[in-house]
Amino acid sequence: MSSGHAGCPFSFPSAKPQLPTASETMTALQNLLDWAKSTGVQLDGIAPQPLPGRGIGVVASRDLKKGDIVLDVPTTAIHCLDTVPTSLRQRLAQAARDSTSPRLSLHGLLAAALLLNGRHDTPPSDESPGFDSTVWARCAPSMELFKEGFPQLWPPLLQALVPQTVATIIETQRNKIHDDWTALRDLLTSTNTTYPFLAVSATSTKDQFVHAWLLINSRTFYNLVDSTRRYPYDERLALIPLADLFNHTPSPGTINKPRKAPVAVSFSTDGYTFTATKDIVAGEEVCISYGEHSNDILLAEYGFFFTSSSISQEHNGGNPYDSISLAEVISPLLTADQQTQIVQAHRSINIDRDDDANSDRADETANPIDGCTLSVDTTGAAVQVMLSPMLQIALRIVLEQKLTAEMATFGTSVAWVPCPDDRDVVLWVRKTVQAMQVVAQERLESLRVIVVDPDAASAKELLTGRWRQIQRTAALANQALQSHLE
Ligand SMILES: C[S@@+](CC[C@H](N)C(=O)[O-])C[C@H]1O[C@@H](n2cnc3c(N)ncnc32)[C@H](O)[C@@H]1O
Incomplete structure (x- = not known):
């Protein structure tokens, strides 16, 4: 050597x-x-x-x-x-x-x-x-x-x-x-x-x-x-x-x-x-924010995510920016034309947001349908289902024929919004959330039966923990959407 x-x-x-x-x-x-x-x-x-x-x-x-x-x-x-x-x-x-x-x-x-x-x-x-x-x-x-x-x-x-x-x-x-x-x-x-x-x-x-x-x-x-x-x-x-x-x-x-x-x-x-930016007492950990990242992003980019054993936080580990991607259940529901429209809408949002021609490399590699994410906020009196900007755009494209005045603003905001009380929207979102519960159940079952080297045991445990969170988030969202319909 x-x-x-x-x-x-x-x-x-x-x-x-x-x-x-x-x-x-x-x-x-x-x-x-x-x-x-x-x-x-x-x-x-x-x-x-x-x-x-x-x-x-x-x-x-x-x-x-x-x-x-x-x-x-x-x-x-x-x-x-x-x-x-x-x-x-x-x-x-x-x-x-x-x-x-x-x-x-x-x-x-x-x-x-x-x-x-x-x-x-x-x-x-x-x-x-x-x-x-x-x-x-x-x-x-x-x-x-x-x-x-x-x-x-x-x-x-x-x-x-x-x-x-x-x-x-x-x-x-x-x-x-x-x-x-x-x-x-x-x-x-x-x-x-x-x-x-x-x-x-x-x-x-x-x-x-x-x-x-x-x-x-x-x-x-x-x-x-x-x-x-x-x-x-x-x-x-x-x-x-x-x-x-x-x-x-x-x-x-x-x-x-x-x-x-x-x-x-x-x-x-x-x-x-x-x-x-606030008073911090001696002995307390001093942290910064890496950004408003979901647990999936933290896992992929930083190798950790938030977990908690408290019932009210078990779906997101106390991370208010956690969300679950509905991409794998939404993609099969979209026609080729709808997929193209979503990609175009994603591109135009990014052009509007970004005045620097050099900065689009990351967006070229991102899959816009991955941005169709949903978050569940349990901090208020009632559980609230929040829709990401890309999910709002997908809904707008999918339900175009049925837009109400309230829904007409979908896709024009870059902010997260609570799921509106529109029956068509609620039914469509609920369908995807239920499909996501099935996906989570299947992944958990696959993880239960696979055998990995001892070196990968903690990785398997980490991934199992993340799918349990996704399953819990989907279940909470399903319940909350059900109550919208009643
Ligand atoms: C910028 S470094 C921070 C310093 C790091 N803890 C170390 O030991 O060098 C980022 C890494 O710290 C860890 N980390 C950051 N925030 C964390 C948190 N809230 N809980 C657990 N691990 C965290 C993750 O492994 C992440 O990839």
């Missing part, structure tokens, strides 16, 4: 690795904090620490007041397009000019830089003076941990049983990873410089690249600055050390009225600033 391997922060021993001990984790965190201080990162009133069932998180070390700046990270300390080592960027740019390979995305470049740091034949002085990927990576989760949570890494037997939203996301990720890996491998092997580890074991290097790619996918913030403007929106990312240790909490509010997250993020060309 080449000596280059020894310095690589990503390693994949064949035997199941031991989790780091508590003292190893604390030492790694202390090293990260020492490095952060030396690069001008300022933490005020917060400290990272391991939290049961949540990996490492951030906790208030004193009472925080609304408006307190808790973390300030200068641009020089972040891992982004502008701080990837110049030698690596130049080499990849040169190789790209000489090659017919697919383009390496910015997401792929950031992952490649994590992987190649310290492994290419350039003097250390040419490395980025700020971001230290070795110190950072010692606090990051291992590939073995990722294999438990991330559906992208599950065995095909389990992937075949994931909800539609998760299936679409993991397919999109797979295609992007494939393109990035192909581009990187071709670029590196086409340069004169030797990358011995590539020749030694391309398979293990690909695994390491996938790990780096998923780290970038699950721990970065948008980096919408001038230098990233030429890249598609979903690639304009930056890894912000320490900020990537904040866990996610859903913002308070409801699916149609989200309110402020407990910590606000702002950025400029100088760096990123994190500010408390």
Whole structure:
């Protein structure tokens, strides 16, 4: 094995690795904090620490007041397009000019830089003076941990049983990873410089690249600055050390009225600033919101979702932004013409929402019918069934001949709305919800009988838990819609 391997922060021993001990984790965190201080990162009133069932998180070390700046990270300390080592960027740019390979995305470049740091034949002085990927990576989760949570890494037997939203996301990720890996491998092997580890074991290097790619996918913030403007929106990312240790909490509010997250993020060309938007008492975990994501999206993109044993929250784990996709039961009900109309409506909504021509890459890969989702709000006196904008559009298209004045506004709003009291709408939605109950029951039965390797047992448990939530949500929606009809 080449000596280059020894310095690589990503390693994949064949035997199941031991989790780091508590003292190893604390030492790694202390090293990260020492490095952060030396690069001008300022933490005020917060400290990272391991939290049961949540990996490492951030906790208030004193009472925080609304408006307190808790973390300030200068641009020089972040891992982004502008701080990837110049030698690596130049080499990849040169190789790209000489090659017919697919383009390496910015997401792929950031992952490649994590992987190649310290492994290419350039003097250390040419490395980025700020971001230290070795110190950072010692606090990051291992590939073995990722294999438990991330559906992208599950065995095909389990992937075949994931909800539609998760299936679409993991397919999109797979295609992007494939393109990035192909581009990187071709670029590196086409340069004169030797990358011995590539020749030694391309398979293990690909695994390491996938790990780096998923780290970038699950721990970065948008980096919408001038230098990233030429890249598609979903690639304009930056890894912000320490900020990537904040866990996610859903913002308070409801699916149609989200309110402020407990910590606000702002950025400029100088760096990123994190500010408390409410008082937080010492010892409390300090979380940010990753967005108003459903449990399916959290599972596919972040490898976890919210669960709760409380009856009132068992359908969504207390996540007010949870929803279930009705795509797999709606698609067979639509004519080809209706499907085309939905795709066109989706495109026009996205054009209206988005003034940046570069930012449509994600939408091209999304399946608009996946957006036909439904949520159940149990916080009021009566259970309320909420319809997503895409589901409103689908209803408008399907029931076009029967539009009432109230329904005529469907599809023109980008907000979630409660299911209206129109009998045709209620009957149609109820039909899809009942079909979804059957799908959930079938998936749970398949999960019950399949046998997976012990390594995949926790993934199977996670997926079973998610289908139980979907089944519960569909059952609650069915009951609520029934009462609309009585
Ligand atoms: C940006 S990182 C946050 C730091 C992470 N906990 C760690 O140990 O490095 C995102 C990852 O944290 C975990 N995570 C975030 N929010 C969580 C939550 N509310 N509950 C459980 N795990 C969470 C998930 O594994 C997710 O992929």
